[in-house]
Structure formats: structure tokens, C-alpha cells
Amino acid sequence: MTALVSWCFRRAGVVAVLWLVALGGLAAAAVHTGAAFRDTVELPAADSTAAAHLLGSTGSAERVVVRAPDGPVDRGPGRARLDAFAARLAELPHVVSVAPPPGEVSADRRTAVLTVRFDAPAADLGQGTADAFAAVVRGASGLTAGASGELAAMTAAAPDLGNAGIGLLAAALVLLVAFGSVTGVLLPIVTASVSVGCALAAVTLLSHVMTIPKISTEIAALLGLGVGVDYALFVLTRFRQSRRDGAEPAAALAVAAATSGRSVVFAGVTVGVSLAGMVTVGLPFLDGIAVAAAVSVLLTAFAALTLLPALLRPAARRMRPGPDGADGHWARTARAVTARPGPYTLAALLVVAVLALPATGLRLGVPDAALDPPGSVTRTAATLLAEGFGPGADAPLLVTGTDGASVGMLREALLASADAGPPTPLPGGGWLLTVVPRTAPDDPATGALLASTRVMADVIAGPGTHVGGAVAARADFSAAITGRLPLFLASVVGISVLLLAWVFRSVLIPLTAAVMNLLTAAATTGAVVFAFGAPIEPYLPVFLFAGLFGLSMDYEVFLIARIQEAWRRHGDTRASCNSRGFAPGRGLRHPDPLKAAIVDGIAATGRTITAAALIMALVFVSFAFVDARVVREAGVGLTVAVLLDAVVVRCVLVPAVMSRLGAANWWFPGRRAVAVREPMGSVR
Missing domain, CATH: 3.30.70 (Alpha-Beta Plaits)
Incomplete structure (x- = not known):
């Protein structure tokens, strides 16, 4: 890692040219071949x-x-x-x-x-x-x-990435406040923009070889810009801190690579692995979203380790080192939390519970065309059909079968709850019965009608009868995703826990992180349901869970690595003092080593983590104003997720729980004492 970053710093011109050639080449190829996005969902067994x-x-x-x-x-x-x-x-x-x-x-x-x-x-x-x-x-x-x-x-929600510029402008203002220099603002923005540009062009090319939905470009930009600025920020922060300590630019960059650089790699891989968990659902539609988002995240992580060092070469001498990273406000907050972990834990859980409460009304489904962007031909059609023919005119159930002996009986049974015209013969043999609901396409009553129609069709007309149409296809899509959710959740949580256990050599830290991430996921889902109502696209919770689980690990790594390094310096809790902070057999009060390590970690990372979360949230919230409803939902959900995770979970709930667990935080089977060293991801 250090060798790669140092080489990019020494060969800054070559690296910059290579990135520009890659961006230009991929963009030219994407324009030449065009896009082949496919929004069709294939459900062979439905x-x-x-x-x-x-x-x-x-x-x-x-x-x-x-x-x-x-x-x-x-x-x-x-x-x-x-x-x-x-x-x-x-x-x-x-x-x-x-x-x-x-x-x-x-x-x-x-x-x-x-x-x-x-x-x-x-x-x-x-x-x-x-x-x-x-x-x-x-x-x-x-x-x-x-x-x-x-x-x-196919024309209802064309990708529109114009709002990304607003998010980047807001992120630039935060960076300007944090760094106090134009150079510190431009480097992360340029790094993220170039890498996301490459990613979007690559996704366009990939659309020719696999099923990638059109919405993938906005999702890839959403995640790529957010994490790209964050990754560059963490490396740049560590570089400036080393410069403040008197290191030369090359040496400071080597330290940044050995610490924050390795954390960027782990964070990028974790986000990619979490997104790859979407593949377990078994739908090419979701596979395309996962691949597009993972390509964007991994390219931004790679850019933070290659393009950023190259851009630092001409700017390093002109950058001001900046103030000491230890923040008095965050130190006081950490001391208050570790002194009274119980009340702070309850307060944090109360905030999460309030946000998660609307999730009890979650209903998965594909919203009807009435919620498409204003001015789209599909929304106009839905409005005209509802006004002229009734609310269910845009949601006909197409009942088909081969045995026409009982179709009349089936029609009579359906007329009690819907409108059904006479059966019509099909060119290839068989019959078609068009059933028009009396309620809107996304009304729960329409879903109930679909379920009852399928039961009656099977009982009255026989097993060769099937129910199709847009409403039926949407319901089958939701059912296919819902049925795979347990496997998806288990794979994402399990892999993330194993990765954290490998990095920190701990059992409880990854387990508590998984529980906290699940709480954040519940709060995020609740916020989306509260803001948009039901139904929610069935693949949105899958994407949000995969994305926020990976993003949460970013802050977990940066925070816990710093706490672990401080704990190694302070010593073992049980060997040094009791739970009240007194050394055994002495009358003097000494700081609890673990609590002191937590205070050190929060003080060193609190400001950086919250600034990074604010930047990411500003990028995400800019997508809450695009035409595509699912992108607005993703923008709002990820905004709530990163702010809640950075402020409430990482800076309150994590230190409170860790102070309660004590030395058990670091228990790991067969663990041996390790030499004191600055761990991966430290920002001190």
C-alpha cells in the first residue's frame, strides 16, 4: 500500500495523465457504443x-x-x-x-x-x-x-445527474471550513469527480454485456460521489496531521497510506462486499444495480490511493498543516458518555426507536404510474385513465387459461369484487378474461383482489389458469425479493462481522457493530416510509441495507482503530483498575484505561467523522430532488443513515456500549499480546 501511494506521489504527472486517458477513453467508448440499459425484470417461475x-x-x-x-x-x-x-x-x-x-x-x-x-x-x-x-x-x-x-x-425517469453538482458545491463549502484552503477543497472534489466519471462510463459499457437498469447510473453516482469525497478526506486529513508534526510531504503521505490508506481499502472492500450481497436475491435486475454501485465505490477508493497522491505532489508545499486534531468538544462529549453510559445508551436508543417507528407500516410494492415524474407520458396516462374509466383502469388483471368450460363461472365469481368483461379467445388457443379492479393499482385492496383472483382461478378454472398484467408482475417481483431477504441479510451481516473480526481480532466489537447497523437500517427504513408513504419499491430496502451497512463500517473502522491504538498504549482495563476507575490497593483515582482510550479516539476522530458524514449527507440529499422517485427515496434514506450513524451511533452509542463491556471488547480466541503500533485507519 505504502509503495503504491509513494510511487504515485513520485510519478504524479504519469498518474494524472493515466487517469485522464482512462476518463477520456471510457467516456468516448460509452458515447460511441451508447447505452443498453434494460429495466425488464425476468421472473421465469412467476x-x-x-x-x-x-x-x-x-x-x-x-x-x-x-x-x-x-x-x-x-x-x-x-x-x-x-x-x-x-x-x-x-x-x-x-x-x-x-x-x-x-x-x-x-x-x-x-x-x-x-x-x-x-x-x-x-x-x-x-x-x-x-x-x-x-x-x-x-x-x-x-x-x-x-x-x-x-x-x-422506458421514458418515465431518464437519468438526471444535474443535482449532483449542488451536492458537490455544498460539500466544497464544508471542506473549505474544515481545511481553510482552496487546495484542501479541490483535491477531494476532483478526485471523486474523475473516479465517478470513469465509473459511469464503465457502467454504460457494462450495460451491453449484462442486465443493468437505467436507474443504476444515478445510484452509482450517489454512492460514488459520497464515499469518494469521504475517502479522499480521510487520507488528506492524515497527511495534514503528519505535516503538522513536522514530516516532509513524502514521509507524511507514507504515514497516511499506512494508516488511513489501509482503512480506505478495507472500507471500499466492505461496501463492495455488502453491495455484492444483493446477488443472493437472484435477480439480474438487482445484480446490475449491485455491480454498478460496487464499480463506482471501488474506483473511488482506488482514486483516493492513486490520483489523490498525484494531485498532492504540486499542492503539498502550499497546503497549511492545520490545527491539532484533538477536539475539546468531542473529548468532553466522550467523557460525559463514558461516565454515564446507561442514560446515554437509552437516549440514543430512543432516537433510533422514534425514527424506526414508521417502519412498522412498511409495505413493499412497485408504485403505480401516478407517482412517475410530472409531465411524463405514463403519469399523464394514469391520470386520464383514472378520470375517464375509474381508479383501476390502469391496473387490469389478465386471467388466461386453456380450458374454457369453467371461464363463465369464474367471471361470475369475480364480478362480486371487480369488473370483468366477457372472455375473448386467444390466437394461439385458450382464453383471456380482463378483470378491472375498482381501486387504484397501489391500493392494498387491489393486492387482495389479485390474491383472491389467483385462488379462485386455481379452484374454479383449474391449475392451468394464470393471472398476469402489470399489477401481477409487480406483486411477483416483490414476492421474489421478499422471499430471498433472509439469505441476503444473513450474507451481508455475516461477511461484515467476519471482516471486522479479522481486522480488530475481536468478537464483541463486530457483533455490537452489526446490531447497531441493524438499528440504523430500521431507523433509515422508518424515515423513508414516513417521508414517502407506501408502497416502497421492493429492491430499495435491499439497496439501502447493503449501502448503509458498508458505509457504517467506514466510520466503525476509523473510530475503533483509533480507540484500539490508544487502549494498547493505556493497557488492559482489568489489570489497571476496577470499574470505577480506581487502581486496586491505592487511594488515588486513576482514569480507566479503556475510558481514556475511548476519549482519545472520539477526540481524535469525532470532528473528522462528523465532517465526513456531513459532506456525504449533502451529496446524498442533493439526489432527493431528482425526478425518479426511487432515487429520491435512496437520497433521503442514505442521508438519514450517515448522519444518524456518525452522530448518534459512532459518537454516543458505540462509546457507551464499549465502556460497559470493558476489556471484553478485545477478547478473541487464542489472542496473543501484540506490540504497540499505530493501527490501520488511525487519524492521529
Whole structure:
């Protein structure tokens, strides 16, 4: 590690050029090849997939909803506009047919629905066809129009990374306050920006060889910018502290590499491993998100160890060393916490409990198009369908089967709770029964109708009957993720515990860290549910848990490493004094070695950790204002997670619990005494 960082410092020009070449080359390749993001979710064993196979359509069927603002849509000027609009739709590439106008008309004669069929599935038609289709829908002259379907959904939430600049600007202000120099601001920002730029280009290229959803670019930028600035900040802080102690730039950087540099490696690997836990869910959709986010995090960690030292070479002499890292405020806080760990533990748990309380109302599901970005064709279609045909018009259940003997009986049974038209024959044999709920797509009553419909279909029409449609596919997606959650949680927690146990040679420290991270996850979920309501996208808790579990380990490593180093200097708690801080057989009061180590650790890292958390939170919260709902949820969730983890958990709950556990914190089977040395990640 030290050799790599030192080489990058000596060969600063070469390293900087290599990074710029990598950024330019990857960006050029991404622009040349274009993106091939796929938002389709493949569920081969799902009931909705079996229904889709029975429907037998090889092309995409989109519903185009139009409304005449000043009269009926099926006659007069409204009909003329509708005919002209249908003709423009028919001229689009890959369109096979457009249902003859006026199509399905609402009771007030103002709204009509046309079915547009394409010659290939939406995923094969590509983004260009989707954008052209949406452009024609938005340009319906004299009509209000929207579209519903897989192709239309591809245009609902295009990646928009413009708000990332706002987050970086806010982070720059925090860095300016922390470092007091423009150089100290620019180095972490430039390092993170270059590495994330490379990562986004790499993710675009990877979309050609694996399933990567479009939302992955925003998630990769979200995590990459947040941790990238943080990783560079920790290395830079350690470098400045060594310079303050009188070390030359090269020697100071070597110390930073041996301490904070190794922690950056461990933190980056931990975040990557946590994100890799998403692979255990077994869905290519989630695999793509995990790979994109992991690539971004690992590249930012690599940049903090290569590009940052290269940028430090010309700037090192001009950087002011800065004040002593020991912070009186954090030292006083640590003394107060270790003196009365019980009340502080209860207070911290109360804060977590209040934030976690809304999580009891968590309901997983894919929100309907009514929550898509304003102005999107899908949201317009959902609004027009609800106004013209009822709240469930955008959520039909497509019941398919091969035995038509009992379909009439099934329809009569369903009419008690939904609207169902007469069965229609399918081209490949079999029948189709369209069931329209009387409630909105994301209403729990619609989910209950889906469950009861599947039961009735199986009992009345036989096991060859299947229920499909958008609502059914969303429910199957949620069920697939929920069923794998125990394995996912166990893998992420288990691997993280083993990594921490290996680093600190302790049993209780990784176990308590895991429990605290679970508490943070509950509070984060509660905050998201409180802010956005239900349903929450089923993959969001998976991503949030993987991300925050990895990010929490960053602060855990930096804090515990410093406490461990101080504890090694102060000595064993039980050998030195009793639980009240008195040395046995003496009348003088001496500081408890463990409590003194905790105070040292908090004083040395408290300001840096909270500044790093604030920077990361400012980057994350900037994503809370993008159009894509799931990115807003991720931005809010990760903002709450890092602030809660840095301020409440690491600076209050961790020292309180450690002071209670005493020397048991460092118990490890077969542990031997080790020489005193500055451990990985110390920022002193």
C-alpha cells in the first residue's frame, strides 16, 4: 500500500495523465457504443410470466390515452384530431397496427384509449424507439395524451445527474471550513469527480454485456460521489496531521497510506462486499444495480490511493498543516458518555426507536404510474385513465387459461369484487378474461383482489389458469425479493462481522457493530416510509441495507482503530483498575484505561467523522430532488443513515456500549499480546 501511494506521489504527472486517458477513453467508448440499459425484470417461475406466455404476444402493446379538452372525442373536431393523431402513431417505426379510432371511449365521451402494437418487445426496440413514441404522444395537437406500457415506461425517469453538482458545491463549502484552503477543497472534489466519471462510463459499457437498469447510473453516482469525497478526506486529513508534526510531504503521505490508506481499502472492500450481497436475491435486475454501485465505490477508493497522491505532489508545499486534531468538544462529549453510559445508551436508543417507528407500516410494492415524474407520458396516462374509466383502469388483471368450460363461472365469481368483461379467445388457443379492479393499482385492496383472483382461478378454472398484467408482475417481483431477504441479510451481516473480526481480532466489537447497523437500517427504513408513504419499491430496502451497512463500517473502522491504538498504549482495563476507575490497593483515582482510550479516539476522530458524514449527507440529499422517485427515496434514506450513524451511533452509542463491556471488547480466541503500533485507519 505504502509503495503504491509513494510511487504515485513520485510519478504524479504519469498518474494524472493515466487517469485522464482512462476518463477520456471510457467516456468516448460509452458515447460511441451508447447505452443498453434494460429495466425488464425476468421472473421465469412467476405466475405472471406464465400468463404472458399464454397471451403469446411477441411485440409490445402500448395503450395510448387521449382526452379532448372541449367536447366529445368520438365525433366532430375531437374525432378529427384523434384520427390525425392515430395516423401519426401508425407512421412510427416498428408499429404494426393502431386500433381504429375512437377505440375504447369513456362514459362522458371525452376520453379514448387506442392500442398501439409494435413488432418486437419493448426491451428489443430500444430507447430510441421509446423516445420517438413518447415525442409523438406529447405532440398530440389539440388533445391531452399519455401512454401506458413497457415502452412508455422506458421514458418515465431518464437519468438526471444535474443535482449532483449542488451536492458537490455544498460539500466544497464544508471542506473549505474544515481545511481553510482552496487546495484542501479541490483535491477531494476532483478526485471523486474523475473516479465517478470513469465509473459511469464503465457502467454504460457494462450495460451491453449484462442486465443493468437505467436507474443504476444515478445510484452509482450517489454512492460514488459520497464515499469518494469521504475517502479522499480521510487520507488528506492524515497527511495534514503528519505535516503538522513536522514530516516532509513524502514521509507524511507514507504515514497516511499506512494508516488511513489501509482503512480506505478495507472500507471500499466492505461496501463492495455488502453491495455484492444483493446477488443472493437472484435477480439480474438487482445484480446490475449491485455491480454498478460496487464499480463506482471501488474506483473511488482506488482514486483516493492513486490520483489523490498525484494531485498532492504540486499542492503539498502550499497546503497549511492545520490545527491539532484533538477536539475539546468531542473529548468532553466522550467523557460525559463514558461516565454515564446507561442514560446515554437509552437516549440514543430512543432516537433510533422514534425514527424506526414508521417502519412498522412498511409495505413493499412497485408504485403505480401516478407517482412517475410530472409531465411524463405514463403519469399523464394514469391520470386520464383514472378520470375517464375509474381508479383501476390502469391496473387490469389478465386471467388466461386453456380450458374454457369453467371461464363463465369464474367471471361470475369475480364480478362480486371487480369488473370483468366477457372472455375473448386467444390466437394461439385458450382464453383471456380482463378483470378491472375498482381501486387504484397501489391500493392494498387491489393486492387482495389479485390474491383472491389467483385462488379462485386455481379452484374454479383449474391449475392451468394464470393471472398476469402489470399489477401481477409487480406483486411477483416483490414476492421474489421478499422471499430471498433472509439469505441476503444473513450474507451481508455475516461477511461484515467476519471482516471486522479479522481486522480488530475481536468478537464483541463486530457483533455490537452489526446490531447497531441493524438499528440504523430500521431507523433509515422508518424515515423513508414516513417521508414517502407506501408502497416502497421492493429492491430499495435491499439497496439501502447493503449501502448503509458498508458505509457504517467506514466510520466503525476509523473510530475503533483509533480507540484500539490508544487502549494498547493505556493497557488492559482489568489489570489497571476496577470499574470505577480506581487502581486496586491505592487511594488515588486513576482514569480507566479503556475510558481514556475511548476519549482519545472520539477526540481524535469525532470532528473528522462528523465532517465526513456531513459532506456525504449533502451529496446524498442533493439526489432527493431528482425526478425518479426511487432515487429520491435512496437520497433521503442514505442521508438519514450517515448522519444518524456518525452522530448518534459512532459518537454516543458505540462509546457507551464499549465502556460497559470493558476489556471484553478485545477478547478473541487464542489472542496473543501484540506490540504497540499505530493501527490501520488511525487519524492521529
